[in-house]
Amino acid sequence: MIRVGVDVGGTFTDIILERSDAGGEQSVVVTKVSSTPHDQSEGVVQGILNVCEMAGVEPGAIDAVFHGTTVATNLVIERGGARVGMITTRGFRDIMHMGRHKRPHNFSLQFDVPWQSKPLVKRRDRLVVTERILPPDGRIEVPLAEDEVKQAAELFAKRGMDAVIIGFLFSFLNDEHEQRAKEIVSSVLPDTYVCCSSEVVNSIREYERFSSTAMNAYIGPKTSAYLRKLEGRLRAAGVGGIIRIMQSNGGITTVEKSSELPIGLLMSGPAGGVIGGRWTGDNCGKSNIITIDIGGTSADIGVIQDGDLRIKNPRDTEVGLLPVLVPMIDIDAIGAGGGSIAYLDPGGAFRVGPRSAGAVPGPACYGKGGTEPTVTDAQVVLGRLDPEQFLGGDIKIDAALSETAIRDHIAGPLGLSLDDAALGILKIVNNNMALAINANSMAKGVDPRNFTLMGFGGAGPLHAVSLAEAIHAKDIISPVQPGITAATGLLVTDLQYEYTHPLLMVLDNASDADFKTVNDALDGLMEQAHQQLDADGIPREARRFQRIAECRYVGQGFELRAAMPDGTVDAGNARTIIDSFYDEHKKIYGHAFRDQACELITLRLVATVAVETLALPELAHGGRENPDEARLYSRRTVFDDGQAHDTPRYQREKLLAGDRVSGPAVVIQHNSTTIVPPGYVAQVMRFGDILIGRN
Template structure:
């Protein structure tokens, strides 16, 4: 069995290949990303890792892929031209939203749903129809002639995508489905979707907005996935292809093409999954992960070995609500390519603008002239030109020094080294504040957590960040630059199906339980139909039941687990207890004398995949092993001291070896800094635990 994980970042594309069996091996590599067409970099990386592993491309059994295609489209507002057909009288739901001001007392705040709408007002057309609560009865039949007229107008306007979003369609989707049939018959090449297919839940604004998002990214995302599949086939790679989802699961190309909204956190999710897997190897269940790449830093918290899923009120992308489950990840514009500059007022700033893959940092010699975080690391002697990406990518330290001198040092009257230290101090402070927002602000005490830094730049910043947030210690994974790609190989196949089913759980009647269980059975049946299509044996399927609950009258829900089997008075009591516990954890209090209301039923269908297997290292137990030392070189640390610092080849370190700082530990995909006063201990599988020296 040969499996490949591919994670596309803003600067580099990371690839890991696992060959299981008698000749088992794990091979990793990186190639530059190709922003104009990510599939080029993906295929180039797969062919390169195959060459390194001595594997023919046709021997690959499965490819797992994490992508930022969908996210970038939303951020750049470079998606499809979308038309909308909605219930008469509700044309402006997407404009009015919730009448909330993002910043109550700011005169300059932006409302992205108004300033940069996914669907222009002129392209939101209304038709006569009406479904009524609470049972989904038809009050006004659908006027099919109006739907046809709207579709014909969209055809004249050359719309790429059309959404059908009617009021209360989560109770009865018959009108939406019929309207979709009519639109598809007139616009056979358009991307057409219904709100009940994308988000089958209560709240019309969020449902409409999520459906618009799905259509906005749909045509280009599905085209990219088809193009990727075709390019793989053209290069002799006939493997099964699976795509990483925002919820931490993987899905098929077909499902991802129909519901691309599930890919909005595809890239960062793989890193969190890989961080959890690495933490388990290292005996750490409480981990704060930070994935620092070329353009961004993605932060998440793993508590007790469990991933955190965002509260529905917080699931948004580029300021727009997205009602799909997402791992709780915060992303900021801070990475190796983040550009340092002086703003018009003369203030020293770093990011969020990035040099990206092209032209990249100044040291790449590809035309970049602005100083970046990577250039600062080079100037301070923390990245050696001859070992950058194992020598695959040549860098010029003089270009880094010139960029920093011209843009920062001279204008501020500083030395180049002082300016470089300033760049790192600013970007580290940005990241530390973001970590605290994702941990301390949510009731997490970093002093009880291990900080795990990965991505190509993660181990260069980990110890500095751990000091800033007072983390317990630091882990540098075995392959830091490939951790997100590694996460793709330890992720389960996963689908989620939802249905708004409002019921007060306290003292619910038998009739109410029967109604919920009928919905449950239908959702499980839908999941089984999808898994049948995937060819998954029945014995490998697992179903998790989740009730999204709130107090009666409360505005938003929290997740609570439903025990296996139909909902009964006994299991409802367990749901209520789980909701109380979740409420106490999130808000600091819970009222057990108040009634609990279930709003949405969610079925999560999973299929466990074969997990990545790493060999244990041979035992060493040495301190500062000389045979692993490559050479020594001047390196400047955060306190400004320039020290003669040994470079260790990470591949020559054995289990239980200790490397005392100052030291740099070098490998192909990253460099790990061990500052003075710290010691790095190699663990069984090659991960390193970095902690303060005792005594």
């Protein structure tokens, strides 16, 4: 079997090819190509063809392609999505404008409210119709005025809308009106992207539900067009294997499902990195890990605690400062990477990022027209990146251009030496990243002193030790292939679907009739899951299911996930759900009121199918100290203390298990460079990962 993982970043597209034969022999080939921001599919297909050539296989021999993409996220951040129209319940046109009446910055007199200043659906494109459904049972109080729906659809047709959403009040309890309205709109606008709020987010909270549905439609046309184009390009290139797409919840899904609900792809790219980090941690015997994926444009931070991925609380799931009620791995992203531009602001302050040079023109040293200094240029000036070794020599860089850019824009204006200016760039960007790591760890009850920092992405191992010092992490891991760890994560990710059913029920005093409602709803979710997996051709014995109860205290703002007992839920085992909710509340918030009533809000079923995991061969044992066999040459390198050392370079491919390299040292490979400062020692683990700690 031949499987390929492809992760698209802002600067580079990372590709990994795994080949396994009938005898159990496995081989792995990796590469990177420049991303093509104008059309990501071009870089994806070129990268796949390149890795096939390197591996000596034909594209037609590929059995599966797994893809992590930033297309959906970029559409939201750059506000480049579709023009969306909305049909909603009369009297609730401005829900999308009012939101939750939150001030993004409580004490600012000049703040931006993105859902008002840059709405996904403009007010003139939000039309109302007569209908009303009431809680708690979803009964129809006022029938749907179908003629009004048709008139609204005809008006949207005249306006040339790209997409239309239907969001009615309490449709999560009864979607009859939304589905009928969708039929009418689709008959008038057969080629328009149409979706209902009950299809996208079938849960309580009308603002978040409407906003999430609007985002799904906003990114829907272009995301589905991209996926179709990608599939077409792959087929034209001779790739006939299945195509699977990474989701924000850490699972993979089909192209068809991704086109229908593209909102699930909003954190597709970073999710693969955290999953790849967990897999690497398993290989190294580490279960508590802080991951930081540093690419050319951004740094993505995640936390793995006791081997588990953290799922964001619904109150925190947002993209572009807009709420997104879909499950997401808890990842924070900041504008800090190799392409982050260093500059002096109008007040003369020395800043780095979030503006990035990206893939084009890229850092000054690329020689593609960029003249502003970047983090990569600082690494080059300090001797941490060798021009002839950059990306294995595939990309030629010019150190003189880096020196000129830093001298002209930073060193000269501030009266600094070239080395001090370059060190300043790194100190600022490292401080920005350290603050973001603390926000995703210490601020959420995680003590970094008990965690390993894992730095990956092309630039991760260059910054990892400095960041570990800043947050006081206990040690550092540089994965075996840091530059393609996110792509690796795609090959160790399960096929996954999630289904929800809304309920409003206090568990402490639930009746037998209430528990029957719960069990009937669970049976319905199972049936939906089996239908989807049947369509995917998944055998019954390979299917796994996790049932989740999303609960809160009565009157509380947001719910938490609680574990459910196996089998039928009744008064005898409902306490399992309640106690699990208390435990989770204690873990998240630091306290739990075990004498207060627990309310069930949503039932969630997670259906997964385990894929064949990636297996790396163990390295031969070396056990050597600073092995001469792996040593290339020495070169002047400046470290964080400002001291320059004649620093040896080691070729990572020639290091063996148990080898130890004492700092100062630089470990070079095709897709990344690992820095081992003075006072540290790097030890090679059995699969080739490098564990770095104090000497």
